[in-house]
Amino acid sequence: RFGIEGKLSAKDIKIVIVVSRFNEFINQELLNGAVDMYKRLGGEEKDLMIVKVPGAFEIPPVCAKIAEKGQADGILALGTVIKGATAHFDYVAGSAVNGLNRVSADYKVPVGFGVLTTDNIEQAIERAGTKAGNKGAEAMSAVIETVNVIRQIA
Numbered sequence: 096r097f098g099i100e101g102k103l104s105a106k107d108i109k110i111v112i113v114v115s116r117f118n119e120f121i122n123q124e125l126l127n128g129a130v131d132m133y134k135r136l137g138g139e140e141k142d143l144m145i146v147k148v149p150g151a152f153e154i155p156p157v158c159a160k161i162a163e164k165g166q167a168d169g170i171l172a173l174g175t176v177i178k179g180a181t182a183h184f185d186y187v188a189g190s191a192v193n194g195l196n197r198v199s200a201d202y203k204v205p206v207g208f209g210v211l212t213t214d215n216i217e218q219a220i221e222r223a224g225t226k227a228g229n230k231g232a233e234a235m236s237a238v239i240e241t242v243n244v245i246r247q248i249a
């Protein structure tokens with residue numbers, strides 16, 4: 096059998112969004128875009144849960160717990176890491192992406208990567224619903240599609 100691809104349908108797909116508060120001016124827009132996309136793809140309120148954490152560094156462990164308890168068909172991680180004066184950016188951004196890769200691999204659960212890692216605030220705003228689109232909406236679409244792919248393989 097060849098040609099597996101995932102439909103862009105959120106029907107009966109349980110999604111948990113884990114969103115961080117740090118840079119919440121941006122993250123609120125990523126969340127708005129993600130929720131809007133979920134509804135547009137036919138997702139229902141009852142199948143969507145939103146979990147807030149302090150910063151991007153705390154996203155992976157919470158995603159791991161959600162995945163371990165089998166509470167979601169797909170997980171969407173939303174956050175914004177903006178390069179500041181310190182090297183903190185590298186550690187936070189690196190730990191977020193490495194941590195999420197582990198969750199996805201360890202629990203075989205699709206994880207949408209909606210964590211912005213930008214050099215400055217302008218770039219973050221561009222990706223949170225202005226000229227470069229909305230990374231939250233894009234990542235939601237990607238995780239929905241991937242859940243539908245996985246369902247055909249299992």
Ligand SMILES: O=c1[nH]c(NC[C@H](O)[C@H](O)[C@H](O)CO)c([N+](=O)[O-])c(=O)[nH]1
Pocket residue numbers: 115117118149150151152153174175176177178179183184187
């Ligand atoms: O989500 C972010 N957390 C950030 N730091 C906080 C980090 O995620 C943890 O919450 C904190 O270190 C406490 O564990 C950021 N910076 O420091 O720049 C950032 O840009 N984005």
